Amino acid sequence: MDPISLSAALASFTERWSPRIVTTVNDYDVRVAKVEGEHLWHVHDLTDEFFLVLEGELHISLRETEGERTVVLPKGSVFTVPRGTEHKPYAPEATAILVFEPTGTLTVGDRHDEVPDHVDATTGHALS
Numbered sequence: 001m002d003p004i005s006l007s008a009a010l011a012s013f014t015e016r017w018s019p020r021i022v023t024t025v026n027d028y029d030v031r032v033a034k035v036e037g038e039h040l041w042h043v044h045d046l047t048d049e050f051f052l053v054l055e056g057e058l059h060i061s062l063r064e065t066e067g068e069r070t071v072v073l074p075k076g077s078v079f080t081v082p083r084g085t086e087h088k089p090y091a092p093e094a095t096a097i098l099v100f101e102p103t104g105t106l107t108v109g110d111r112h113d114e115v116p117d118h119v120d121a122t123t124g125h126a127l128s
C-alpha cells in the first residue's frame with residue numbers, strides 16, 4: 001500500500017455521483033466522489049454516513065422527526081447523517097466529497113426514490 005493523493009484520485013475519473021474507493025479502514029471504505037446537481041432521497045437503515053467536503057459546497061436535505069431541513073456544508077466541513085434518516089444530497093456546483101461508510105454500503109441506500117440516469121447506484125468502484 002502506497003500513499004494516495006486525493007487530488008490524483010479525483011483527477012482519474014469524471015463521472016458524477018459515482019464514488020471511487022481510495023482505501024479501507026477495518027471494514028469501512030473511504031470513498032471520494034465528484035458530485036453536481038441532485039442526488040435522490042434515500043435511507044441507510046443500518047449505518048450512519050460520514051461526509052467531508054473537499055471542494056465546493058454540499059447541501060444535504062434531511063427528513064427528521066421534527067420535519068425537513070437542509071444542512072449546508074462548505075469546503076472543509078464534516079457531517080454525519082444518522083442511520084435511518086432519509087436524506088438527499090445536492091451540490092449547486094461541481095463539488096468533491098469524501099464519504100466514510102461500511103464496505104458494501106449502496107450509494108442509494110436500502111430504500112430510495114427512483115434512481116435518475118445521472119446517479120450511479122453502486123457500492124463504490126476501485127480506483128483505476
Ligand code: NI
Nearest residue numbers: 044049107109
Ligand atoms: Ni446516503
